[in-house]
Amino acid sequence: MPFSIQASAKGNPSLVRFEDVALRYGTGPEILKHISLQFDPGSYHFLVGASGAGKSSLLRMMYLAQHPSAGRVTLFGRDVTELSRPETALLRRRIGVVFQDFRLLDHLTARENVALPLQISGQAHGRSDKDVEELLTWVGLADHMDALPPTLSGGQQQRVAIARAVIGRPNLLLADEPTGNLDDRMAVRLLYLFEELNKIGTTVVIATHNESLVDRFPHPVTRLSVGAIAPSGEMAKTPAAGPGANPATAKSAAAVAGRESP
Amino acid sequence: MRRRRQAVPLDRDATGRYLPLLVAIMVYLAALALAGAMVASKLADRWDSGLSGALTVQLPAAGPAATEGGEGDPVAQQVVALLRDTPGVTAVERLDTRDIAALLEPWLGDAGLTADLPLPGLIAVTVDADQPPDLNALRRAVLAVAPGSLVDDHQRWLGHLLDLTWAIEAMAIVVVALVVLAAAIMVAFVTRMGLAAHEQAIEVLHLIGAQDSYVARQFQSHALSLGLRGGLIGLLCALPTLYLGRHLLQRIDSGLLPEMQLLPIEWSLLVLLPVASALVAMMTARITVLRTLARMP
Ligand SMILES: Nc1ncnc2c1ncn2[C@@H]1O[C@H](COP(=O)(O)OP(=O)(O)O)[C@@H](O)[C@H]1O
Ligand SMILES: [Mg+2]
Numbered sequence: 001m002p003f004s005i006q007a008s009a010k011g012n013p014s015l016v017r018f019e020d021v022a023l024r025y026g027t028g029p030e031i032l033k034h035i036s037l038q039f040d041p042g043s044y045h046f047l048v049g050a051s052g053a054g055k056s057s058l059l060r061m062m063y064l065a066q067h068p069s070a071g072r073v074t075l076f077g078r079d080v081t082e083l084s085r086p087e088t089a090l091l092r093r094r095i096g097v098v099f100q101d102f103r104l105l106d107h108l109t110a111r112e113n114v115a116l117p118l119q120i121s122g123q124a125h126g127r128s129d130k131d132v133e134e135l136l137t138w139v140g141l142a143d144h145m146d147a148l149p150p151t152l153s154g155g156q157q158q159r160v161a162i163a164r165a166v167i168g169r170p171n172l173l174l175a176d177e178p179t180g181n182l183d184d185r186m187a188v189r190l191l192y193l194f195e196e197l198n199k200i201g202t203t204v205v206i207a208t209h210n211e212s213l214v215d216r217f218p219h220p221v222t223r224l225s226v227g228a229i230a231p232s233g234e235m236a237k238t239p240a241a242g243p244g245a246n247p248a249t250a251k252s253a254a255a256v257a258g259r260e261s262p
Numbered sequence: 263m264r265r266r267r268q269a270v271p272l273d274r275d276a277t278g279r280y281l282p283l284l285v286a287i288m289v290y291l292a293a294l295a296l297a298g299a300m301v302a303s304k305l306a307d308r309w310d311s312g313l314s315g316a317l318t319v320q321l322p323a324a325g326p327a328a329t330e331g332g333e334g335d336p337v338a339q340q341v342v343a344l345l346r347d348t349p350g351v352t353a354v355e356r357l358d359t360r361d362i363a364a365l366l367e368p369w370l371g372d373a374g375l376t377a378d379l380p381l382p383g384l385i386a387v388t389v390d391a392d393q394p395p396d397l398n399a400l401r402r403a404v405l406a407v408a409p410g411s412l413v414d415d416h417q418r419w420l421g422h423l424l425d426l427t428w429a430i431e432a433m434a435i436v437v438v439a440l441v442v443l444a445a446a447i448m449v450a451f452v453t454r455m456g457l458a459a460h461e462q463a464i465e466v467l468h469l470i471g472a473q474d475s476y477v478a479r480q481f482q483s484h485a486l487s488l489g490l491r492g493g494l495i496g497l498l499c500a501l502p503t504l505y506l507g508r509h510l511l512q513r514i515d516s517g518l519l520p521e522m523q524l525l526p527i528e529w530s531l532l533v534l535l536p537v538a539s540a541l542v543a544m545m546t547a548r549i550t551v552l553r554t555l556a557r558m559p
Contacts, residue, residue: 063469065469085556090471092469097470099469103466103469105463116269116467164470
């Protein structure tokens with residue numbers, strides 16, 4: 001907890017900041033509560049928790065698909081509830097999202113799906129065609145560039161979704177179970193891609209229920225428990241130097257947070 | 263270069279098949295109404311300019327002897343002189359019996375006119391339209407010289423005709439306005455259906471950073487092409503109808519009806535109808551999308 005206070009005291013502009021955030025869908029129960037976390041520019045985070053813990057819901061608030069029902073979410077230094085519709089659109093262009101269910105447009109080819117963010121932001125020129133092809137080749141879809149998503153396997157669709165999320169070089173990359181449909185070799189390859197993006201400054205947040213995958217990387221882990229209680233991201237981040245200690249620390253942080261919440 | 267496919271696949275919607283047909287019917291009706299209005303306005307112009315600068319002085323019917331040697335009628339001569347001296351009168355022409363007979367021929371036929379039919383004496387007066395003479399004073403003066411005469415400025419008759427043509431024009435404008443309104447309502451309805459049908463794709467577009475105007479452009483360009491297609495079909499169907507109408511009007515062949523030919527500018531107005539229908543469809547789609555999306559959270 002002191003670290004989180006320290007971070008904000010330093011005036012470090014965090015990219016993602018949740019302050020005592022709660023979320024409910026409609027009039028349903030709060031599926032997330034007392035969420036406080038802070039992701040700094042250039043950081044790399046795992047968001048883990050059992051299925052139904054609320055990982056996707058947390059990400060939804062980060063890509064502005066959902067506003068918190070209580071508390072405050074700040075993205076790129078802006079309170080999300082104060083954004084106009086045009087501002088929201090512009091902010092979303094800086095956020096790449098790999099949706100859990102891919103959300104590809106079925107009537108567009110893999111190539112067109114990947115090019116869509118460029119087209120939307122008005123960057124679609126001759127050069128971008130090459131970028132799209134290179135990226136698709138890199139994720140192993142050189143032979144499927146003109147295939148429609150429904151003709152692709154789950155893993156192939158997932159890779160198209162990943163390519164679409166990163167083509168615009170986002171500042172923030174949010175990936176919801178991005179390796180769920182991939183074999184281990186491809187999963188590692190794509191996590192390596194995220195690693196590379198992180199090295200050039202992209203803030204990466206990966207939600208996954210696959211703990212064994214998380215253990216292989218020395219990145220801070222934020223753990224959601226089914227009780228929808230979140231440990232603060234900063235607490236998990238502290239021992240990032242020692243990856244082995246990571247999950248344990250995060251777990252204890254969760255326990256602390258759990259006891260503190262009323 | 264590959265053809266860029268629409269981000270929202272509107273061209274696959276069934277509604278796309280019906281909209282051009284409905285727009286075609288609308289444009290057909292609008293074309294007929296517009297053509298009707300243009301002919302009516304032409305009639306009004308013709309009657310207006312043809313008659314408003316003119317007065318007719320009608321002298322009581324004289325006997326056959328008097329009409330024969332018209333020049334000899336002293337009353338008529340006096341009236342002509344009076345009119346010539348009136349300020350604001352630019353021309354005075356006394357019509358002789360033959361002129362009057364020619365005027366009446368279309369109604370009575372040449373056989374019906376004989377010299378012994380008592381005809382009123384007619385004096386055609388052209389007045390300066392900018393500075394017309396005081397009609398009441400003129401009437402009094404003419405009556406003093408020739409009791410029982412009539413100074414007719416055609417206003418009553420003309421007024422009724424102008425009212426009629428004005429009403430035809432107004433009705434045509436109302437028809438066109440209603441047609442535009444109906445077309446806009448249809449396009450708005452189809453656009454709403456499209457927004458609902460493609461809700462998921464639109465959500466994805468928003469989530470990857472599309473502005474509402476980007477989504478609107480998808481619907482706009484689709485509506486534009488449907489509106490244009492429908493408009494062209496409607497116009498192509500209207501042209502034979504207009505041609506037939508013109509043919510029937512020309513057969514009337516009466517001095518009362520002016521040339522029924524539409525001018526090139528009027529034709530181009532009609533040809534612009536498909537452009538107008540395309541633009542109306544486009545703007546309606548745009549406004550509908552922007553307003554619907556703006557209401558979303
Ligand atoms: N759109 C929604 N409407 C109502 N409840 C939802 C919705 N999405 C998720 N939930 C509920 O919120 C909880 C968390 O779901 P989710 O965020 O998908 O968890 P996770 O991604 O960790 O599996 C679940 O109980 C789920 O049923
Ligand atoms: Mg999920």
